[in-house]
Amino acid sequence: MRVALQVTCVNDAMFPDTGKAVVRLLRHLGVDVDFPSAQTCCGQPMVNTGYLDEAVPVVRTFVRAFAGYDAVVTPSGSCAGSARHQHSIVAERSGDPALVAAVAETGPRTYELSEFLVDVLGVTDVGAYFPHRVTYHPTCHSLRMLGVGDRPQRLLEQVRGIELVDLPMAEECCGFGGTFALKNADTSIAMGADKARHVRDTGAEVLVAGDNSCLMHIGGMLSRQRAGVRVVHLAEILASTEES
Amino acid sequence: MSGTFVGMPAFPTAARAALGDTQLRRNLAHATQTIRDKRALVVAEVEDWEDLRLAGAGVKEAALRDLATHLETLEASLTRAGATVHWARDAAEACAIVASITHAHGADEVAKVKSMATAEIGLNEALEAEGIAAWETDLAELIVQLGDDLPSHILVPAIHRNRAEIREIFQRRMGDVGKAAPADLSDEPAVLAGAAREHLREKFLRAKVAVSGANFAVADTGTLVVVESEGNGRMCLTLPEVLVSVVGIEKVVATWADLDPMLRLLPRSSTGERMNPYTSTWSGVSPGDGPQEVHVVLLDNGRTRALADDVGRQALRCIRCSACLNVCPVYERVGGHAYGSVYPGPIGAILNPLLNGVSDEQTASLPYASSLCGACFEVCPVRIDIPSVLVDQRAAVVDSHRNDRVPSAEALAMKATAWAFSDSRRLAWAERASGIAGRVITRFSRTTLPGGRAASGRLPGPAAGWTGARDLPAPPAESFREWWDRTDGGQR
Numbered sequence: 001m002r003v004a005l006q007v008t009c010v011n012d013a014m015f016p017d018t019g020k021a022v023v024r025l026l027r028h029l030g031v032d033v034d035f036p037s038a039q040t041c042c043g044q045p046m047v048n049t050g051y052l053d054e055a056v057p058v059v060r061t062f063v064r065a066f067a068g069y070d071a072v073v074t075p076s077g078s079c080a081g082s083a084r085h086q087h088s089i090v091a092e093r094s095g096d097p098a099l100v101a102a103v104a105e106t107g108p109r110t111y112e113l114s115e116f117l118v119d120v121l122g123v124t125d126v127g128a129y130f131p132h133r134v135t136y137h138p139t140c141h142s143l144r145m146l147g148v149g150d151r152p153q154r155l156l157e158q159v160r161g162i163e164l165v166d167l168p169m170a171e172e173c174c175g176f177g178g179t180f181a182l183k184n185a186d187t188s189i190a191m192g193a194d195k196a197r198h199v200r201d202t203g204a205e206v207l208v209a210g211d212n213s214c215l216m217h218i219g220g221m222l223s224r225q226r227a228g229v230r231v232v233h234l235a236e237i238l239a240s241t242e243e244s
Numbered sequence: 245m246s247g248t249f250v251g252m253p254a255f256p257t258a259a260r261a262a263l264g265d266t267q268l269r270r271n272l273a274h275a276t277q278t279i280r281d282k283r284a285l286v287v288a289e290v291e292d293w294e295d296l297r298l299a300g301a302g303v304k305e306a307a308l309r310d311l312a313t314h315l316e317t318l319e320a321s322l323t324r325a326g327a328t329v330h331w332a333r334d335a336a337e338a339c340a341i342v343a344s345i346t347h348a349h350g351a352d353e354v355a356k357v358k359s360m361a362t363a364e365i366g367l368n369e370a371l372e373a374e375g376i377a378a379w380e381t382d383l384a385e386l387i388v389q390l391g392d393d394l395p396s397h398i399l400v401p402a403i404h405r406n407r408a409e410i411r412e413i414f415q416r417r418m419g420d421v422g423k424a425a426p427a428d429l430s431d432e433p434a435v436l437a438g439a440a441r442e443h444l445r446e447k448f449l450r451a452k453v454a455v456s457g458a459n460f461a462v463a464d465t466g467t468l469v470v471v472e473s474e475g476n477g478r479m480c481l482t483l484p485e486v487l488v489s490v491v492g493i494e495k496v497v498a499t500w501a502d503l504d505p506m507l508r509l510l511p512r513s514s515t516g517e518r519m520n521p522y523t524s525t526w527s528g529v530s531p532g533d534g535p536q537e538v539h540v541v542l543l544d545n546g547r548t549r550a551l552a553d554d555v556g557r558q559a560l561r562c563i564r565c566s567a568c569l570n571v572c573p574v575y576e577r578v579g580g581h582a583y584g585s586v587y588p589g590p591i592g593a594i595l596n597p598l599l600n601g602v603s604d605e606q607t608a609s610l611p612y613a614s615s616l617c618g619a620c621f622e623v624c625p626v627r628i629d630i631p632s633v634l635v636d637q638r639a640a641v642v643d644s645h646r647n648d649r650v651p652s653a654e655a656l657a658m659k660a661t662a663w664a665f666s667d668s669r670r671l672a673w674a675e676r677a678s679g680i681a682g683r684v685i686t687r688f689s690r691t692t693l694p695g696g697r698a699a700s701g702r703l704p705g706p707a708a709g710w711t712g713a714r715d716l717p718a719p720p721a722e723s724f725r726e727w728w729d730r731t732d733g734g735q736r
Contacts, residue, residue: 007724009665013675014717016724023734035728041665046658048616050638054662061666089635144618173573177615184613185709186260190577191615192714220714223693224701230694 003033004066006074006083006110008212009041015212021239022075022113028239029121033073039065044082047090049179056094059087063102071120072110075235077142077210080112085145112142113235114151114210124154129242131161135204137195137218139211140173152210152234159237167207168198176217189221196221199229210234248366249394252584254609259578268404268579275403276569276576282516283567283623290512299505301627304561307463307497311551314463314496315542321466325528327538332490334545339370341541342455342488346376349486351452357470357477358382359457360398360564361490361543363586367455378455379421379447381476383440390417396580396588399514399566404579407431418443444476454480454535458491459563460506461540464499467527468540471510471520481524487535492543494551494560506563509625514565546599555636556598561626562591568620568630574613583610590620594633602641611637653706668725675723682719691715 003026007019019035026033043058062083066072074080087103094100117123136156142148156164175181175191182188195218199207207222209215212233219231252258262268287293307314319329332338346354354371356362356378368378368389380389387402388395391413395401402410411431418425418439423446425439456477458468468489470477481487497503511520529538550560569575569589580588584606587595593610602608611634620630645652651659664670686698693699698718703711710716722730730736 009671012671012724013678014719016720016722016727019724020727020734033733035725035733037725037728038668040668040671043665046662046665048635048638049654049658050611050635050640050642051655051658051662052639052642054658057666058662061668065668086635089632140615140617140619144622171619173615173617173619175573175615177617180612180615182709184256184259184574185712186256186263187574187578187613188615189713190263191573216717217714219693220699220710220716223691223699223715224713228694 001031001070002068003031003071003073004069005033005035006039006042006066006072006079007035008074008076008079010213010216011075014216015233018075018212018233018235021233021235022073025126025235025239026073029117029123029126031121034069036065036069042079042082042087043090044078044086045178047082047086052090052093055090056099059090059103060094060099062087063099063106066106066109067102070109071116072106073113073116074110075113075210075233076212077112077139077146077148078213080110080115081141081145083107083110112146112148112210114142114148114155115146117155117238118151125158126155126238128159128238128240129161130159130237130240132206133163133165133204134206134208134237135165135167135199135202136170137167137174137199137207137209137214138170139209139214142210143171148210155234155238156208159240162237165202165204167202169194170198174214174218176214178213181217188217192217192221196225196227200227204229206237207231208234208237248369249584249586252606254606255582255584255613256609258582258584259613262578262582267406269577271404271406272576272579275400276571279400279516279570283513283570286512286516286518290508296505296509297625297627300509300563300625301561303497303502303505304563304626305558307502308494308551308557308560311493311496314498315493317463318461318466318496319542321464322528322540323466325466327466327528327540330539330541332541332543332545335365335370338365338490338541338543338545339367341539342367342490343371343374343376345486345488345539346371346453347374349452351376353377353379353447353451354453354455354488355447355451355480355484356380356385357454357456357480358385358472359455359490360586361457361492362455363395365490365543365545367490379444379451381444381447381480382472383437383474383476386440386444387413390414390421394581395586397566397569398564398587398589398591401580404581407433407436410436414439422446448476448479448483451480451484453486453488454484456481456487456489458489458495459510460497460503461491461495462500462503463496465527467500467525469503470524471507472522472524473515473517473520475522478522478524481526482534484535486537486539488539488541490541490543492545493547494562510563510565513567513623513625549601550595550598553598556594556633558628559591559594559598559633561628562595563626565625567623567625571619571623572614573617573619574615583613590614590630590634591628594630594637597637597640598633602637602644608641608644611641672723672725675725678719679721679723679726683721685718686721689718693717
């Protein structure tokens with residue numbers, strides 16, 4: 001099976017450790033993962049702000065970079081959701097039948113990390129070790145666009161040493177929302193403040209999620225509040241071992 | 245008289261003001277949580293809920309696909325049953341029709357059944373200008389009207405008020421427009437409802453003309469349907485001599501049997517009840533029983549505009565249940581007034597631009613009033629994919645500015661970002677620049693994230709929107725791409 005990592009633009013530029021963790025994790029599970037260097041971004045920032053024409057060349061770059069792979073794995077529910085559910089909108093807009101065909105072919109091969117581990121590889125115990133009190137925030141796009149369900153929790157439950165605690169009102173949006181966080185900063189912060197409060201109420205040391213963009217928002221607030229809670233991407237917990 | 249939304253600022257500004265209202269935040273959080281929990285309970289007990297949603301969406305979709313035919317059938321059925329059918333292209337035409345019917349009967353007041361269509365067209369204000377008083381008889385609409393207030397929710401328009409505020413409004417205002425509230429009025433819900441009952445009874449018994457909307461209009465039988473909880477609607481629908489119903493053209497369903505899924509979906513989704521207490525249906529005039537003169541005003545007011553929108557058309561399936569408002573994290577925090585329309589919340593954020601276009605700044609701000617979390621789509625009983633329509637309407641906003649002589653800063657930033665994202669070499673170059681910035685920030689920053697990573701605290705300029713309340717991690721010295729190249733994917 002030829003597997004490509006779609007690291008995402010946010011992780012590439014801001015959170016390279018998450019990408020490295022996915023590489024380590026997949027190799028550990030016997031998957032020879034490749035990083036097609038022609039990749040850039042899924043195009044979601046443009047699409048979700050209404051700039052569909054601008055997204056066309058970005059989506060074109062995406063499908064070219066990942067052509068020929070059996071599976072595209074991404075540590076982001078939001079970017080997987082974009083590839084699976086929004087690329088078709090952009091392709092239709094381009095009026096290019098070849099792009100329409102290409103996104104229809106690439107979308108279904110794109111998996112969010114927990115989907116790939118549980119559904120494609122069939123594993124829930126990845127041999128990880130993470131001796132901390134952790135609470136999990138299910139990000140909106142992983143939950144409602146992709147329907148990852150409890151796959152991330154099933155993976156986390158098998159991590160040795162972990163103490164998983166439930167997050168109150170877990171399924172409520174954290175308020176990030178891409179450019180929403182800037183265009184409606186006040187509302188975004190009001191939502192984030194409630195999410196941060198729920199995180200603090202759990203007494204967890206670590207907040208985990210499958211999307212670093214949401215974690216950057218919640219973590220940025222927790223840091224400003226000196227809450228003493230660290231945010232960590234799911235991939236990094238799953239790639240942690242006793243040696244590391 | 246209640247006010248109007250004309251002149252409201254764009255959403256971000258209105259939201260900022262609302263977010264600072266602590267009483268409003270408390271009232272909304274409590275009310276939406278209560279109604280969300282009730283809905284979740286009664287939806288969970290329906291085994292085939294997802295099938296029912298599909299059926300509901302199917303009924304409305306079928307009606308919309310052949311709307312012209314169904315409307316003509318409805319007109320014929322209504323006329324046969326003794327009703328007079330009027331067609332109104334817009335708000336002004338609809339209001340003029342209602343005023344002229346009222347004048348024809350020499351009446352200077354009408355009793356009103358809660359109706360979104362009449363709120364949308366500003367009927368009360370239009371009638372007032374014609375010397376006709378319109379009395380709202382739904383309890384929550386009465387609270388809004390007496391308080392010179394604006395509705396903030398589709399189903400419970402006074403959701404932003406608590407009972408202490410309602411007591412104060414009743415005591416201060418009821419006497420000005422009819423039977424006064426008792427001097428010893430308490431804020432017990434039953435006592436407040438009792439005062440409203442006394443106040444309204446006078447209006448019911450006196451009114452010659454009633455005005456309603458309709459939840460559904462059945463084409464084959466010529467039947468209008470009103471679904472309500474209080475029975476006040478039924479008083480208006482049965483006691484006066486003349487009944488005028490203003491009905492959006494999207495309310496039509498083809499057959500009586502089509503009501504089956506709709507009447508099961510609506511109460512569970514809206515009030516969180518298995519069945520609503522009062523369902524009134526009437527087909528034209530019944531001799532010797534109820535209003536002997538029945539008018540139906542079929543209202544377009546932008547609906548054909550929405551119908552012509554391939555993606556947005558589905559918004560016309562809306563049955564005004566409000567489930568999307570109650571579950572929306574944005575609505576819960578800012579309330580309904582910030583949307584500047586009688587249709588607030590997620591459905592308002594798509595319906596207003598679809599009905600009116602996006603040429604004014606306030607309406608154009610609405611599709612962006614969402615984090616696209618998707619909770620609204622999940623609860624919508626007629627499966628309106630609100631997030632997709634929001635994105636499509638955002639595209640409509642952007643497209644409406646494509647020929648601007650001076651492009652906005654946002655448009656320039658998006659074009660630049662798209663340019664960088666169209667070729668990985670450009671992105672790699674940008675990441676090298678950001679890596680250098682990261683090294684500088686790491687060296688000089690006094691802020692560290694838990695775990696030790698350097699971060700930026702408050703920054704001025706365009707970064708202030710983010711860093712006003714959130715620390716921003718410093719960019720790493722090396723991007724993932726650079727790491728992969730340097731180490732051959734970690735193998736060196």
